[in-house]
Amino acid sequence: MTVPAYIWALFFGAILTVSACSQDDCQGSDMDIDEYVTAKIDSLGGDTSMLNRLIYIIDEPGGTERPTATSQVEVTYTGKTTEGDEFDSTGDVPVTFPLDQLIQAWQIGLPLIGRGGRIRMFVEPRLAYGANEAANLCPNTALIFDVQLIDFE
Secondary structure (H helix, E strand, O other): OOOOHHHHHHHHHHHHHHHOOOOOOOEOOOOOHHHHHHHHHHHOOOOOEEEOOEEEEEEEOOOOOOOOOOOEEEEEEEEEEOOOOEEEEOOOOOEEEEHHHOOHHHHHHHHHOOOOOEEEEEEOHHHOOOOOOEOOEOOOOOEEEEEEEEEEO
């Protein structure tokens, strides 16, 4: 028996509807990162800088030695959306990652600080996960990361 094309279209449409990210089941951004920083500039508590479209504030520069693209970085961090929803955090427990396998924002931002340094990164979607869903984040979500660089090799 051959299934008519319109049945397949209805079936796949239903699957896409069930699996699509909606504001009810994922966290998103209420404004782009430039709007967020402009709106919050007085309350951010530091001077913002920009490198390769990454807006950041160095809260503590740390040591003079800096990680490179091939470094293993040990960090603690908290990630939030521009709406203030926390989507990920290590708490006080450090984790180690290969820097070259992290999102582009971290590859740009972490080499700006040394051991013991702290940076706040305001990340537009193209420097994070872009149009892809990641964990519980909606596509094209602007993010804010507070990161402390504990160590690197």
